[in-house]
Amino acid sequence: MERRRIHILCLKPEICSLIKKGLNFSDYSVSCSQGEDINEESILKFNEKIDCLILDKDIDAGLREKIKSKFENIAIICLPSLDSENNNKSGVKNMSEPLRLSELADYINSIFKN
Numbered sequence: 001m002e003r004r005r006i007h008i009l010c011l012k013p014e015i016c017s018l019i020k021k022g023l024n025f026s027d028y029s030v031s032c033s034q035g036e037d038i039n040e041e042s043i044l045k046f047n048e049k050i051d052c053l054i055l056d057k058d059i060d061a062g063l064r065e066k067i068k069s070k071f072e073n074i075a076i077i078c079l080p081s082l083d084s085e086n087n088n089k090s091g092v093k094n095m096s097e098p099l100r101l102s103e104l105a106d107y108i109n110s111i112f113k114n
Contacts, residue, residue, distance in 0.1 A: 004112050005049060008032040009067065010056040019054060022101035023108065043067055050074060052111060068092065075111045079104065
């Protein structure tokens with residue numbers, strides 16, 4: 001069985017590392033873009049095939065919308081999103097603060113069971 005590909009876009013490298021450690025690597029292939037690597041040019045050039053995108057809420061709002069548009073056909077998880085506006089768009093899940101890795105892992109598992 002092919003492992004599902006998850007990509008994380010997160011400004012803070014430590015959050016990216018924490019999420020990567022919290023996911024089961026036997027089930028998922030996890031990659032990450034972090035810090036200054038997250039910009040409009042890098043998003044436009046990004047061409048890896050991924051099944052799920054985890055998106056940091058601290059990324060510039062305009063860039064976040066471009067990212068969501070580019071990846072509209074895959075599951076997107078925005079985290080944490082206590083102060084984010086509610087997004088009812090299909091395929092976008094807003095996680096709450098504080099971030100719980102178990103909740104994130106459960107949600108990711110539920111995405112791929114369908």
